[in-house]
Amino acid sequence: MPEPERRPPHVQRVDQPVDGPVPAWLMPPHDGFTAEDLDHLPHLPPHSELIDGSIVLVSPQASFHMLTVSLIEGALRPQLPDELRLRREMTVTLAQRQRPEPDVLVLRAEGVTGRDQTSYQPEHVVLTVEVVSTESELRDRERKPELYAEAGIPHFWRVENIDGEPVVHVFALDPATKAYVPSGVHHNRLKLSVPFEIDIDLTEIDRL
Template identity: 65%
Template sequence: MISEVPGWSIPPPEGFHAEDLDRLADLPPHTELIDGSLVLVGPQEDFHTLMLYLLENGLRRTAPADLRVRREMSVVLGPRQRPEPDVIVLRAEALRGLEATSYQAGDLLLAIEVVSPESEERDRKRKPMLYAEAGIPHFWLVESAEGRPTVHVYELDPATHGYVLSGSHQGRVRLTVPFDIDIDLTQIDRL
């Protein structure tokens, strides 16, 4: 018996566009659009899930009233780019209601990627490049170094339009930009 192939499994000649993610039926959860191609996300390790929880809660606790924290929401970076950062911080004025399925790059202050084995290349190379090109001022890359979280903090260089490393943090993330942040990374052991 031959089963039907989902329509989204065959891309159009010009590739998919950002708005297609809202129209394609039966897409797997957390499908991203990078360079016009659909990217399906594999199962996540416990480290990834725990870091999302820790970062989301830490950022919510410290974010000023005019900012909001979201996790696993896609961001439209351009006509053929709609990745899904693990965690984002955006301006509260960008909220459009509970039906929103994405945000615009210009609404973000921070995009965070927690590196997973299946997405390592995208998280370390392609996504930061796309976020920088879209003008997102801050980017964090979170990795597991021997089971301990390391948060690499990047800021957008206005001259090169690329990210520059401003610090790497283990144990605790204490920053004053994009706002006062204090996250105890050792709390991962209590989750």
Template identity: 65%
Template sequence: MSDSPRLPDWVFPPPEGFTAADLDHIPDLPAHTELIDGSLVFVSPQASFHTLFLFLLERALHDSAPPDLRPRREMSVILGPRQRPEPDMVVIRSAAHRALDQTAYAAADVVLAVEVVSPDSEERDRKRKPQLYAEAGIPHFWRVENNAGRPTVYVYELDPATKAYALTGIHHDRLKLTLPFDIDLDLTEIDTL
């Protein structure tokens, strides 16, 4: 008789991989577990830069977004049957928020997805997730990099003909845009938080 603890069932994925719907029914999953290509992806604890930037961005998006759009942090997005990532921030259409117990948004309801790159997620945040967001038709994507404690924001817009993102700007000290709505954010404010 072994005294070792029993491993949770989700340690052993089904042969076809997990589905987006499975995430709501798997007991005891770690917080912020994502589903990429049918595999569970676990998130490491975030650095202070990550948290501070998201606070700064959430406040700016809340103040700038028109009434029919809402910023949301750390909610998963169903992109397909085997794809349910959790962007660091999304801007959704107001109608997408249906209930307080809602656990995910549909890709069609997302106007903007934002990823803050962390050391453990560089490959996913720079390559795989943008590819998945573009294929799902999310019109805008921002990737945020830590540049010696200051955010650098890479802004992308979906080219509907290729279903791929095109880089429209790189912002270091100020993020000033008119799409998907007017926003003017002093990125150096992170120093005061």
């Protein structure tokens, strides 16, 4: 006889009824969720994003992703000019049905309104950074940078995992086309003069 299917006790078969009420975010309205909905849907998992009116849930992240985000955050923070602020894993409300969450973002200080703020406006953001994960590579490489560019965010970095080492693809916005133009691929060291003087030793990931 075939061996019975085994699963962790908290995982139910998809053809079995769900215990308790179904979370509201599992049943989107016919025209999709709005950016404001993310602040009000009960029991929404942390770091949920809104892309094209659909809620995107974040899968467990690999160590590379966590270490790379920590490396970039830790290196950028002491290099920030006084008029800029850095945030990790906070959303940007780009449009009514677009509220992605960059891994790292840099914004102007006037865009920070208080400790209870849950999202930022694109006109204040100067840089977004996405570290590509296996489950989100299409969004990180295509849809999210497309949305950031359409919203006028001037700088975007895409960080790839190449043999366990971070490689940073740097893009700058072409205001005429509202599209990003590649301006360099950086291995081992990321040294830039825009949007401010930046110098990051990417090999430091091995010491984290």
